[in-house]
Amino acid sequence: MLNILVTGANGQLGSALKNLEQNYSNYTCYFTDKNELDIAKANAIQEFVSENKIQVIINCAAYTNVDKAEDEFNLANEINNIAVENLGIISKKNQLKLIHISTDYVFNGTSEKPYVETDKTNPTNTYGVTKLKGEEALKKINPENTIIIRTSWLYSLYGSNFVKTMLKLGKEKKSIKVVSDQVGSPTNATDLANVILQIIPFIQTKGVEIYHYSNSGVCSWFQFAQEIMKISKSKCKVEPILSKDYKSKATRPNFSILNTEKIQKTFNVEVPEWKIALRNCIQ
Ligand SMILES: NC(=O)C1=CN([C@@H]2O[C@H](COP(=O)(O)OP(=O)(O)OC[C@H]3O[C@@H](n4cnc5c(N)ncnc54)[C@H](OP(=O)(O)O)[C@@H]3O)[C@@H](O)[C@H]2O)C=CC1
Ligand SMILES: Cc1cn([C@H]2C[C@H](O)[C@@H](COP(=O)(O)OP(=O)(O)O[C@H]3O[C@@H](C)C(=O)[C@@H](O)[C@H]3O)O2)c(=O)[nH]c1=O
Numbered sequence: 001m002l003n004i005l006v007t008g009a010n011g012q013l014g015s016a017l018k019n020l021e022q023n024y025s026n027y028t029c030y031f032t033d034k035n036e037l038d039i040a041k042a043n044a045i046q047e048f049v050s051e052n053k054i055q056v057i058i059n060c061a062a063y064t065n066v067d068k069a070e071d072e073f074n075l076a077n078e079i080n081n082i083a084v085e086n087l088g089i090i091s092k093k094n095q096l097k098l099i100h101i102s103t104d105y106v107f108n109g110t111s112e113k114p115y116v117e118t119d120k121t122n123p124t125n126t127y128g129v130t131k132l133k134g135e136e137a138l139k140k141i142n143p144e145n146t147i148i149i150r151t152s153w154l155y156s157l158y159g160s161n162f163v164k165t166m167l168k169l170g171k172e173k174k175s176i177k178v179v180s181d182q183v184g185s186p187t188n189a190t191d192l193a194n195v196i197l198q199i200i201p202f203i204q205t206k207g208v209e210i211y212h213y214s215n216s217g218v219c220s221w222f223q224f225a226q227e228i229m230k231i232s233k234s235k236c237k238v239e240p241i242l243s244k245d246y247k248s249k250a251t252r253p254n255f256s257i258l259n260t261e262k263i264q265k266t267f268n269v270e271v272p273e274w275k276i277a278l279r280n281c282i283q
Helices: 011-025 041-053 071-092 126-139 162-172 190-201 222-233 263-265 274-282
Strands: 002-007 026-033 058-059 097-103 144-149 175-178 208-212 237-241
Touching: 002 011, 002 190, 002 237, 011 026, 011 162, 011 175, 041 071, 058 071, 071 097, 097 126, 097 190, 126 144, 126 208, 144 263, 162 222, 162 274, 175 222, 190 263, 190 274, 208 263, 222 237
Parallel strands: 002 026, 002 058, 058 097, 097 144, 144 208, 175 237
Antiparallel strands: none
16 A cells, blocks of 8 residues: 645646546555645644654645736745755655656746757746746755656646637637647646656655656647637637737746657657647646
8 A cells, every 4th residue: 555645726727636546556645735735834734744654745735826926926936946945855854756747837838849858958938937936946865765746837627728729719708819829748747647647656866856748749839729719619710829919917938849859768658649638638
């Protein structure tokens, strides 16, 4: 039996893990969100770990509102950076496995080829800055058996995400405008959750190791929206626009594609194609 603590469990990834837990009879998962266990409270985490003999932490807790983060650096930093540092310290002290999730937004999006784990980071928005600080804090503590999985454009039928926004707009509007000059790879939260649960027994690292995981294939947000409307049989027309014509507080990278070879080679995991993964979610 493995005792696993999942933080931020009411969010997208946490909910996806909850749905899959039943397939792993050798795992006892403790699903907690802010109300039960605030990751910013180090003492509470340590107590929970000791009381429940936790062996693995999957940190799904995060501040993920990209635009709002521009005005709330301190709050975003507390959750995405300082609390992550605490998790790193606790993992090292208690010799736990730690799986932390990060983002494509740590890159500035000027690359011309899919980002590998060692590529230079340089976030263009506050959310990305705080997530990168979290990564760096973990690397500094460098606990054994800790991995960071960077993912991109995560969606599910839970929480808030681009797919849910498009499904809603698809019912309400005759037409919408969506940016066509930002490209990336969407990721179905269920696919990522499956990968996490599969690889836990095989995580064995001397320090922090970074992996990239997204669904395969590439699209712009515009093409992603078009496909969402198609699968959901919405009549809403999607029109392409340029980022400069879409008003938002935070800037997003133009190129967000992650190279997923390392995680595939290391753990032999599946990477479903994005259109198939999207269909699996919506249908
Ligand atoms: N969403 C995306 O497109 C992407 C996400 N990621 C990363 O993947 C991970 C999972 O993301 P996702 O599931 O979408 O995130 P969500 O925003 O859906 O879920 C995060 C959860 O964490 C909770 N939370 C916030 N603060 C705390 C706290 N102090 N203690 C405990 N729980 C807290 C949130 O509660 P509340 O909602 O009440 O604040 C929410 O339930 C995150 O690390 C994110 O940065 C990476 C790439 C893309
Ligand atoms: C709703 C909407 C968005 N857009 C654009 C804005 C933006 O450039 C892009 C995506 O918008 P969103 O605000 O939904 O996505 P955003 O919150 O930027 O999504 C990001 O979330 C964080 C947590 C991550 O880690 C990233 O990987 C990424 O998934 O689509 C339109 O052009 N038209 C629209 O009607």
